[in-house]
Amino acid sequence: MPDYVGSQLYKIRHSTAHIMAQAVLDRLPNTKIAIGPPIEDGFYYDFELPRALTDEDMQWIENRMKEIMRKNVDFTVREVTAEEALGQFQDQPYKVELINDLVAGRVDDNGNEIAAPADKLTFYTQDTFTDLCRGPHVVNTREINPDAISVTYKKPAGAYWRGDENRQQLTRIYGTAWESPEQLQDYLFRLEEAKRRDHRVVGEKLNLFTFTPLVGKGLPLWKPLGATLRDTLERWLRDTQIEHGYLPVVTPHIGNLNLYRTSGHYPYYKDSQYAPIQVDEEEFLLKPMNCPHHIMIYKSDMHSYRDLPVRLAEFGTVYRYEQSGELHGLTRVRGFTVDDAHLFVTPEQLLAEFKNVVKLIQQIFNTLGLTDFRARVGIRDPKSEKYVGSDSLWEKASSAIIQACDELGLPYHVEEGEAAFYGPKLDFIFRDVLKREWQLGTVQVDYNLPERFELEYVAEDGTRQRPVMIHRAPFGSMERFIGIIIEHFAGAFPVWLAPVQAVMIPITDRNVEYAESVAAQLKAAGMRVEIDKGKARMGGKIAAARERMIPYMLIMGDRDAAAGTVSVRLRDDRDLGAMPIAQFVSLIQGQVDSMSLDLVSG
């Protein structure tokens, strides 16, 4: 957001961060202060505190901040020398480090850019508090609405000084600030909404998956309804890929360590894999990626240019030893299934084939209504050593990706350091309701693994030539993708995807038999249905079905049994009234066949 930096909201948040630091020092005078910038939806300030903060501290700090704001104090700026700055902050070691770095012109926070030595230092002062800061700030605290800020809405958390895990861990207090109380309320509502949609909560409510320490952390167990959802997605992609000329393959869950030494994966990702398994003098790895296996399948046959592209696809389950603190529901797990495929193409085919893959991914996203995404071209970090292959191959691969995006009219931006170790890639990054970003689909161009594995095809002139590989996964991982669409739909999946598409609600026990005959007809038509034979009354059964986000409730009593109808109620409370069974079957089939996002057409 280029318009954000320097905007009035930005100044409000930056200034509120300073006021928070003042309030924290008022509460705990021995606190060491670090830095406090504005961020996307608020601000934070990092502190080294003399003791842990309590809820009472947080409330006191928030109240104190409002008090300071209501005093209508000015923010004043003043240029200072390094000596003066060091004198002012002699008891503040983090500030001293910042000042010395600024003066010396060392690396910035990311360690990337060498910053020129600062030609001046500035202090900003409000009330009793002075901070080293380049600004900008509001002129007076009257520009900040005390009723549009909050620091108690979110718990403080740990954060490393300068983002370096080898350095002091500080306490980060988050705050949020807006221009009006209404905006603050909107924001807090959005946070509540995100909690409501949390896939871990919805997954429990809809009975989709579970975790247990006895199986292991980060290892999801898919329950019948979750597995149905997953299977439906898989079948859809599998069928779509067959239409696009992909060929199915199946490979084992472990592989000889030498396979990953040849591919070059092992040394790079040693730390994030399960330890090798030793059997009979040989070492095996739980499969951390599918590429080398697919490569060996390609290599097992002689290929003619006439047969290319060869597109090998597998829902391949892989295991990666993610740091324990990284695990999160379905979106970061230690065992997951990649909707993987590797395309072996001639250099001439690369561009067209890459574009086809991108179109396939776009088609998949559009079908699900996932429209809020951006495309990122990830290229090498020129300063890093972690990449394999020659400069010219990288150059070729990167320009192929960029050319494909240009020709498709796909807006993208290029980021250094986001490439895979063997080649550059195009990622589709989805933004969810909380504006969090998730990497979903990925397409990678690879000249290096064909080289390392000495892959070949026979060209028109009879010579052996090297193919180019495209790695791609539209969902990324089934687990993460499902986690994200659970939150996207808040559990209310489109009809074609819903694990249970319709629930029969017999009004009395007399009507159960009729419900069973209706259910049998719907199942015969390929629908996923349930009968609620529970003891609850109709109202209770409706409430239960709504909780579970089941698209259609078919209520049936004596009148329906006599007339051969079902009374259709939708999960969004629309009531379609009684209709013949055949009419309902064609209604639901229409929605399924068109993969509609709506419950009724038109």
Next chain:
RNA sequence: GCUCCAAUAGCUCAGUGGUAGAGCACUCCCUUGGUAAGGGAGAGGUCAUGGGUUCAAGCCCCAUUUGGAGCUCCA
């Protein structure tokens, strides 16, 4: 991995040192009700695990395990 917070019934949670609780779900009984939760009874717990303090521990302390919020990381 690090900091902080947490762990009580299948689920959501109450319980501040003195006999283990509620709602939902489950089983049984009554109720057979036409569009957002009928009534009653019952069953279900080594209060995460292991140590410690105490006359006495779900509650206090230590360790471990697992979960959460962040940080760092993410092929």
